[in-house]
Amino acid sequence: MSAPAAGRVAIVTGGSGGIGRAVVERLAADGFSVAVHFSGNPGRAEEAVRTVIERGGRAIAVGGDVGDETAMGALFDETENAFGGVDVVVNTAGIMVLAPVAEFDLEALDRMHRINIRGSFVIAQLAARRLRSSGALVNFSTSVTRLQMPTYAPYVASKAAVEGLTLILARELRGRDITVNAVAPGPTATPLFLDGKDEDEVQRLSQAAPLERLGRPEDVAEVVAFLAGPARWVNGQVVFVNGGIG
Template sequence: MSARVAIVTGGSGGIGRAVVDRLAADGFNVAVHYSGNRARAAEAVDAAVERGVQAVAVGGDVADEEAMGGLFDEVESTFGGVDVVVNTAGVMVLDPIEHFDLAALDRMHRVNIRGTFVVSQLAARRLREGGALVNFSTSVTRLQMPTYGPYVASKAAVEGLTLILARELRGRGITVNAVAPGPTATPLFLDGKSDEEVERLSKAAPLERLGRPEDVADVVSFLAGPSARWVNGQVLFANGGIG
């Protein structure tokens, strides 16, 4: 039986890189999507190949339907099809709603909402029978933390899209779920935060630490694998019990 094939958007760093590593360890051939840093994507490819699978780096704007259509074309040509799509690509800008820059809002929503929609639409059309789509939300949708409003708005949209798409793909054997991480030690989370703020947030969960990218990758591995075939149309919170 040939290896299953996964596309990971934003797979060159942070949670995306941990997902690539874990799916490669699970035996998936992987397509590592990147937006601007091809060198990091190449490192992820090399690490996957060292695990004994095939891997390729593929670039493009997740919000550009032609670019993402070309990405799916390339992956299908290289590996023969697509079984799993994981949307980790995202942008987070924090500021109070009252003062939030609308240009920043447009940039963030282009990646988080339109990008997720474009890739989800392609996944709905092109995933093989028995496939899985995993989108990314955030635990902050339930925590109502100040300065996170615009980001949460984009991720709440992702949750709504995900849960409805799961119902729309009835009869295809394809699962559609979202993962909602809590505070996780990645550049996306750590950038712009003081040491004191990071320390405070690290104690918020009952487990009293920040999440690791590998913690979230374990959840994705579950949703992408055979043990989660009865998990569909759900948002799984990977946050150590916060909120």
């Protein structure tokens, strides 16, 4: 477990399921009060909140479109009103649509870019304005940016944009004592990853890493907790969390 974070406050976008849910529970275990952001499933967010509270932590659920700056401003407002400020923002919200470039639906591209790129920018902008000193922003990329896998090009393009935003924002916040990093998971057993894949493909991907298994959401949450807490000398980096793929 990371160093105690009593009195510190985190926002986790996309915190109602998959990796986001694991991050919520890990940060709460480390002593953070947590705002669990959701977009389309308030029930899962409330379940995450109940889990945190039952374990002695503090949490609230707040909904909204990550691409809407007004809604996300309200997310920060509600978090500050509930807990007194914001110290850490973990931006796990994202979608993945796969198809070859030649066949890709441009409406799907626009939808993915609104969430993955515009959403990341909106959250990063608010974090840059409102994080307290000694804070941290953790964005999410993907290990597929380095693997050149067919059908992933539109998704990778969106996540490459997140990496560029992350590396530059870390330098723009000079003097603020705020770290900005990105986590790039490999194949991880979440609904987002497993959706649309048959058993053979899942088995093949599970053997890609030298550790010969899929990642677990908790594996990724462990790294996020490090970046959100004790890792004050890790800044402006993309941290690959993939069991040794690529």
